[in-house]
Amino acid sequence: MTSPSASPASFWPPAALRGGTRAPLRLARLTGAAAAVVAAYLLFRGTATLPHDDDAAPFRFVGDARDWVDANRNESPVFLFLVNYVRLLVGGLHDALHLVPQVLGWAGTTGLAGALGWLAGGGRVAAVALAGFASFGVLGVWRESADTLTLVLAAVLLSLLLGLPLGVWAGRSVRLRRLLTPVLDVMQIMPTFAYLAPMVVFFQIGPASATVATLVYSIPPAIRITALAVDRVPHVAVEASTALGATRWQTLRKVHLPVARATVALAVNQTFMMALSMVVIAALIAAPGLGSGIVTGLSRADVGLMLPAGVAIVVMAVVLDRMTTAAATREPSARGRIAAATAILLCGVVAARFLPAEFPENWVLRLAGPVNEVVDWVKSSWYGVTAVARDVTTEALLNPLQEVLTTAPWWLVAAVVFVSAWRGGGYGPALVAVGCLLATALLGLWQHTMETLTTVLAGVAPALAAGLVLGVAAARSRRFAAVQRPLLDAAQTMPPFVYLLPALALFGATRFTAVLASVVYAVPPVVRLVEDGIGGVSPAVVEAARSCGSTERQVLWKVRLPMARKAILLAANQGIVMTLAMVVVGGLVGAGGLGYDVVSGFSRRADFGMGFAAGLATVLVGITLDRITRGAAERPARKVPRQFPESLTEGRGSHEDRT
Amino acid sequence: MRIGRRVRLLAGVLTLALASGCGGVRVEPGASSAQPSSDRTVRIAVNPWVGYEASAGVITYLLEKKLGYTVEKKELAEQVSWEGFEKGDVDVVVENWGHEELKKTFIQDRKVAVEAGSTGNKGVIGWYIPKWMADKYPDITDYRNLNKYASLFRTSESGQKGQLLFGDPSYVSNEDALIKNLRLNLKVVVAGSEAALIESATQAQRQRRPLLFYFWDPHWLFSRVDLVRIALPPHTEGCDADPEKVACDYAELDLDKIVSRRFADGGGRAYQLVKNFSWTNEAQNAVADDIANNGMSVEDASRKWVEANESVWSAWIPR
Numbered sequence: 001m002t003s004p005s006a007s008p009a010s011f012w013p014p015a016a017l018r019g020g021t022r023a024p025l026r027l028a029r030l031t032g033a034a035a036a037v038v039a040a041y042l043l044f045r046g047t048a049t050l051p052h053d054d055d056a057a058p059f060r061f062v063g064d065a066r067d068w069v070d071a072n073r074n075e076s077p078v079f080l081f082l083v084n085y086v087r088l089l090v091g092g093l094h095d096a097l098h099l100v101p102q103v104l105g106w107a108g109t110t111g112l113a114g115a116l117g118w119l120a121g122g123g124r125v126a127a128v129a130l131a132g133f134a135s136f137g138v139l140g141v142w143r144e145s146a147d148t149l150t151l152v153l154a155a156v157l158l159s160l161l162l163g164l165p166l167g168v169w170a171g172r173s174v175r176l177r178r179l180l181t182p183v184l185d186v187m188q189i190m191p192t193f194a195y196l197a198p199m200v201v202f203f204q205i206g207p208a209s210a211t212v213a214t215l216v217y218s219i220p221p222a223i224r225i226t227a228l229a230v231d232r233v234p235h236v237a238v239e240a241s242t243a244l245g246a247t248r249w250q251t252l253r254k255v256h257l258p259v260a261r262a263t264v265a266l267a268v269n270q271t272f273m274m275a276l277s278m279v280v281i282a283a284l285i286a287a288p289g290l291g292s293g294i295v296t297g298l299s300r301a302d303v304g305l306m307l308p309a310g311v312a313i314v315v316m317a318v319v320l321d322r323m324t325t326a327a328a329t330r331e332p333s334a335r336g337r338i339a340a341a342t343a344i345l346l347c348g349v350v351a352a353r354f355l356p357a358e359f360p361e362n363w364v365l366r367l368a369g370p371v372n373e374v375v376d377w378v379k380s381s382w383y384g385v386t387a388v389a390r391d392v393t394t395e396a397l398l399n400p401l402q403e404v405l406t407t408a409p410w411w412l413v414a415a416v417v418f419v420s421a422w423r424g425g426g427y428g429p430a431l432v433a434v435g436c437l438l439a440t441a442l443l444g445l446w447q448h449t450m451e452t453l454t455t456v457l458a459g460v461a462p463a464l465a466a467g468l469v470l471g472v473a474a475a476r477s478r479r480f481a482a483v484q485r486p487l488l489d490a491a492q493t494m495p496p497f498v499y500l501l502p503a504l505a506l507f508g509a510t511r512f513t514a515v516l517a518s519v520v521y522a523v524p525p526v527v528r529l530v531e532d533g534i535g536g537v538s539p540a541v542v543e544a545a546r547s548c549g550s551t552e553r554q555v556l557w558k559v560r561l562p563m564a565r566k567a568i569l570l571a572a573n574q575g576i577v578m579t580l581a582m583v584v585v586g587g588l589v590g591a592g593g594l595g596y597d598v599v600s601g602f603s604r605r606a607d608f609g610m611g612f613a614a615g616l617a618t619v620l621v622g623i624t625l626d627r628i629t630r631g632a633a634e635r636p637a638r639k640v641p642r643q644f645p646e647s648l649t650e651g652r653g654s655h656e657d658r659t
Numbered sequence: 660m661r662i663g664r665r666v667r668l669l670a671g672v673l674t675l676a677l678a679s680g681c682g683g684v685r686v687e688p689g690a691s692s693a694q695p696s697s698d699r700t701v702r703i704a705v706n707p708w709v710g711y712e713a714s715a716g717v718i719t720y721l722l723e724k725k726l727g728y729t730v731e732k733k734e735l736a737e738q739v740s741w742e743g744f745e746k747g748d749v750d751v752v753v754e755n756w757g758h759e760e761l762k763k764t765f766i767q768d769r770k771v772a773v774e775a776g777s778t779g780n781k782g783v784i785g786w787y788i789p790k791w792m793a794d795k796y797p798d799i800t801d802y803r804n805l806n807k808y809a810s811l812f813r814t815s816e817s818g819q820k821g822q823l824l825f826g827d828p829s830y831v832s833n834e835d836a837l838i839k840n841l842r843l844n845l846k847v848v849v850a851g852s853e854a855a856l857i858e859s860a861t862q863a864q865r866q867r868r869p870l871l872f873y874f875w876d877p878h879w880l881f882s883r884v885d886l887v888r889i890a891l892p893p894h895t896e897g898c899d900a901d902p903e904k905v906a907c908d909y910a911e912l913d914l915d916k917i918v919s920r921r922f923a924d925g926g927g928r929a930y931q932l933v934k935n936f937s938w939t940n941e942a943q944n945a946v947a948d949d950i951a952n953n954g955m956s957v958e959d960a961s962r963k964w965v966e967a968n969e970s971v972w973s974a975w976i977p978r
Contacts, residue, residue, distance in 0.1 A: 054835065055903065070764070070768075070769065071768075073745075200739065200742050204742045204743065204745060204746055204748065205735070205739060205742050205743045205748050205749070206743065206746060206748035283734070284735070284736070284739070285739065286733045286735055286739075286743060286748055286749075292733075292734045295734055296707075296734045298851075298852065299707035299734075299827060299852045299853065299854070300707075300709075300852065300853070300854045301852055301854035301855055301858070302854070390815070391815045394815035394816065395815050399815065399818060403818075504851075508850075508855060508858075509849065509850050509851035509852070509855050510815075510816055511816065587828075588828075588851060589851050590816070590848075590849060590850070590851055592849075596828065596849065599828050600828045600829075602736075602739070603736040603737070603738060603739060603827075603828055603829030604738055604828075604829060605738050605760070605761070605764075606760070606902065
């Protein structure tokens with residue numbers, strides 16, 4: 001089945017895993033290719049590099065487009081009749097929703113949350129909601145939490161309003177799905193940061209603009225998962241309905257939607273989660289709320305300031321997650337449930353009459369002081385260790401790798417990419433991968449793309465290794481899996497910025513910090529996919545191997561891992577895309593390359609063009625990496641996505657099945 | 660501009676379709692969703708450095724406690740703040756560092772902002788080293804000798820070159836052009852924040868580690884850490900006009916306040932107070948020092964200063 005050379009180290013590059021009886025030959029060929037690349041590099045090092053120019057033509061072109069918008073905001077009908085109306089409407093919705101917590105006060109709003117929790121899932125969910133909302137006050141961020149909740153609700157409402165119909169439509173029309181898939185792909189790979197600068201150009205800053213940015217980020221899962229749900233409704237049911245003379249509309253309402261309900265509820269859940277993870281970034285364009293605490297904390301390197309806001313975001317994510325998940329699985333609501341919900345709401349409203357509208361000061365837990373003391377202690381007593389870890393990694397890994405990638409001729413890099421993608425997936429993916437990579441050069445961002453690639457590669461290896469070890473452990477021991485699962489849940493609901501906090505405190509603003517944060521961010525999905533894949537290996541095969549006298553170790557290496565190859569390669573694919581997403585966020589804390597270009601394009605008007613181009617370049621790099629790894633995984637296993645990138649493969653897979 | 664024409668053409672068709680019906684919406688102050696329910700709210704942008712926070716803190720304190728306004732603070736990067744003038748999301752930028760290009764766009768061309776006078780603070784950006792380095796290598800303070808010492812500043816982030824530590828990505832910066840045009844063997848490394856710069860400077864003095872970094876005056880740090888400024892080619896009028904070709908030091912700036920036109924026209928006493936606000940670098944440093952080092956909140960530090968300096972601020976309160 002497999003060869004002894006299939007050690008974990010050779011999962012990367014994935015093609016190496018295809019080992020069979022001809023493994024020695026393959027190995028020889030691989031070595032030969034590697035030697036050729038090294039020789040070519042040594043021969044041509046420093047030639048045909050494409051050094052960075054801050055004033056490249058594409059940047060200027062985008063900058064000019066921005067100036068045109070600026071000049072025509074009050075003349076051009078596009079603005080008078082479209083963009084400005086959108087802003088007005090979105091702003092109106094946001095302000096209307098904002099009235100709710102203002103009128104109800106903190107006690108009333110908490111009561112409302114509890115009531116909704118009860119309606120959604122009964123006593124336990126109601127308790128989670130009540131405790132969660134009360135904790136916002138205790139953390140001292142009640143008002144910020146209310147602002148954030150308003151923004152999230154406004155964005156999610158709009159996302160669902162637009163996304164669900166579009167999704168239903170896309171679920172029934174292959175053509176629309178084909179049209180939407182690449183658009184949604186770009187929306188999801190585009191670093192969130194890269195939305196902001198164009199958002200500012202069109203909608204300027206403020207809550208309305210932030211709501212639109214959040215909407216753009218959170219709408220893809222609404223469309224995708226709904227489309228998937230509608231598409232998966234069994235043909236038999238649809239045909240039966242049509243045969244009985246139902247109209248298209250009746251079939252949709254009475255067959256498609258009820259059958260797809262649970263999955264559509266998942267779409268709602270995912271839309272909420274995506275919207276929440278945008279909250280921090282939206283603070284950069286003056287969205288009120290929790291995000292601003294984190295942004296301020298980042299700029300002052302004050303962990304104590306960030307922590308309450310970060311915890312509140314996680315709590316909010318948990319509450320919303322529980323409520324929407326419960327709503328998906330509940331039975332039709334009983335009358336007693338409505339009565340209980342009303343009772344909770346009334347309690348809240350009555351309490352609000354007697355309690356002050358502001359959360360009482362002396363109920364607040366002040367965390368900043370003690371937290372900062374701990375951080376300071378860790379910093380001063382571990383400084384030696386952290387500094388050495390950082391410097392050694394940077395000098396021994398990041399710098400040489402970056403040196404190689406930036407001094408290699410562009411054609412050599414392109415050739416390596418082409419061959420890796422071709423070995424995995426054939427000519428199609430290889431051409432796409434190389435085309436996207438070279439397009440970054442046309443954008444004038446080759447060198448920065450190579451720098452970003454360095455940090456991604458450095459992050460991917462440890463993320464995959466850790467994910468693999470944890471995933472295998474979870475697949476083998478049920479108890480370990482049970483302990484790990486809630487941790488993974490928490491890690492995946494946390495907005496990516498929160499990962500930056502501890503890394504920043506310990507290691508300062510460097511590339512190493514960004515790499516570290518991206519590893520932490522990418523591990524959970526890898527673990528899940530690996531665990532799933534290994535758990536999915538047929539027990540009969542495992543039994544057969546055991547009865548032949550294999551040790552547990554042999555079963556793992558020779559049976560489980562090789563048989564879960566597809567899932568593991570998909571995990572690698574996901575790990576890479578996640579790492580890329582985080583490395584861009586790392587532009588805020590010292591990662592150079594495209595991430596920094598995007599950040600600086602946002603905060604400096606003169607760099608607008610470069611920032612925008614860098615956002616596009618990130619998408620291109622994402623596609624390149626995706627094609628290299630996805631080809632190897634062939635058609636990936638079906639997984640319902642928790643976070644964005646998995647869903648890239650979803651829509652596509654499903655319509656391919658159909659056609 | 661060709662794109663412009665095409666979009667306009669397309670837009671023209673749209674106009675024809677819509678013009679009869681409704682009038683379209685302009686981006687005007689007043690059309691904003693962020694518009695307050697009353698005129699008693701002032702929105703102040705807070706840029707990410709502590710000196711700015713000190714000025715904003717004192718103005719906020721006076722507006723709230725002496726004039727009865729409500730202040731909304733918005734944590735924003737410098738250039739992003741200006742985007743808020745048009746629709747009323749930002750009324751006041753308290754401490755503006757030059758930004759002639761923004762003034763041209765927002766004050767002259769788009770006419771959404773106006774200048775509201777000096778803060779009284781003199782601001783100057785420069786490159787600094789800890790004093791022990793200047794004592795040990797006396798000629799290091801001349802930029803011409805920086806290449807000789809570049810290896811001292813090398814870190815794992817700067818590769819083979821010397822490191823020039825920079826602050827928040829949004830800060831005013833000529834660093835890349837300076838390094839290129841003065842042919843320095845340095846690399847800009849972005850620390851990400853003011854706090855990171857301060858921490859590095861403090862460590863550089865305490866542990867006698869070499870450091871070359873971007874910093875600015877007024878700042879409380881100068882009273883705690885001995886720093887020496889590197890002499891770059893002296894600033895002359897217009898030498899920094901083309902950002903690509905800058906090869907001279909930063910100018911000493913008269914830091915000023917910028918307000919939205921809407922606020923200047925209808926801000927009443929709040930606008931008057933902002934306009935009158937003017938204090939010394941020492942005053943700002945004192946408040947900033949309390950915030951950064953004495954564990955005071957911005958509000959407490961501002962109250963302390965206001966209580967001790969009535970003679971200064973009473974002149975700002977409009978009659």
